[in-house]
Amino acid sequence: MxxxxxxxxxxxxxxxxxxxxxxxxxxxxxxxxxxxxxxxxxxxxxxxxxxxxxxxxxxxxxxxxxxxxxxxxxxxxxxxxxxxxxxxxxxxxxxxxxxxxxxxxxxxxxxxxxxxxxxxxxxxxxxxxxxFIYGMDEPRLVIYIYDFKGKLAKITDIIAKAGGNIRNIVQADTEVLGLQEITLRVKANDIQKVIKSLNNHGFEVREFSDN
Missing domain, CATH: 3.10.580.10 (CBS-domain)
Structure with missing residues (x-):
């Protein structure tokens, strides 16, 4: 742009x-x-x-x-x-x-x-x-996972099926025993539904507010 x-x-x-x-x-x-x-x-x-x-x-x-x-x-x-x-x-x-x-x-x-x-x-x-571009006004979800390969595709699929739209996604290596930090900005009518769906699939999600 x-x-x-x-x-x-x-x-x-x-x-x-x-x-x-x-x-x-x-x-x-x-x-x-x-x-x-x-x-x-x-x-x-x-x-x-x-x-x-x-x-x-x-x-x-x-x-x-x-x-x-x-x-x-x-x-x-x-x-x-x-x-x-x-x-x-x-x-x-x-x-x-x-x-x-x-x-x-x-x-x-x-x-x-x-x-x-x-x-x-x-x-x-x-x-x-x-x-606007990076969805900074949307809820920020953080997920920590091991064995990163294949997990990101699964996470995005779960979010989409729960009615969420990913505005931004960042992956970072915590440098602790291969633990990866996934930070997402997700737009959804019901963000708690998205979080619950991720939890039900074995992903522990932390929600942060920037306000």
Missing amino acids: NINSIMKKVEELRTISIDDNLGKGLRVIEDNDLLSLPVLEGKKFIGVLSRQYVYELYFKEDGGDKEKFLQRKVEEFMRTKVPSVNNSNMLIDEAAAMFFANNKLRFIPVVNGEEELIGIITKKAILERFK
Whole structure:
């Protein structure tokens, strides 16, 4: 799945011009409950104005004349070295890797061939998509088994016959006498029916809640 499916288009965004003053930029940020804001020159993406950075700089300069401070140009405070992508067909996991590589990123700008902003990818959108893909909102079942060969196929068959749909499955070696840990995310109208069916076939199941 590519980032185009989760991209917030520029028409939906709040942006600020490089020619605007800091006061206007902060008002847009605060009025819309944002942490940062894309800075544009015309339609071209130039950088990012961060509320936290502005506040830190203001107090670092010992406060001073607030009104004078707010009249300074946005370009004095924006970050320009911001990773961006110019391919809306980039895979979501590739975009996720960019966030992991730079934990300070609030969003990833998406630009066209002329460096014009066409949208952004937010960290929240990435996390929500991964939660959906991996069924993170579904019950988590853990089964410990020996003699792994053939058992996984049996487990999936039991779950299907009990009305369950496996959204995600992970197998890990516990490194204890060949004991294997099977973790499943299962969607079902009656998860207890699924667990009971597994128990009846000799599998001890532990159910965990992420809430």
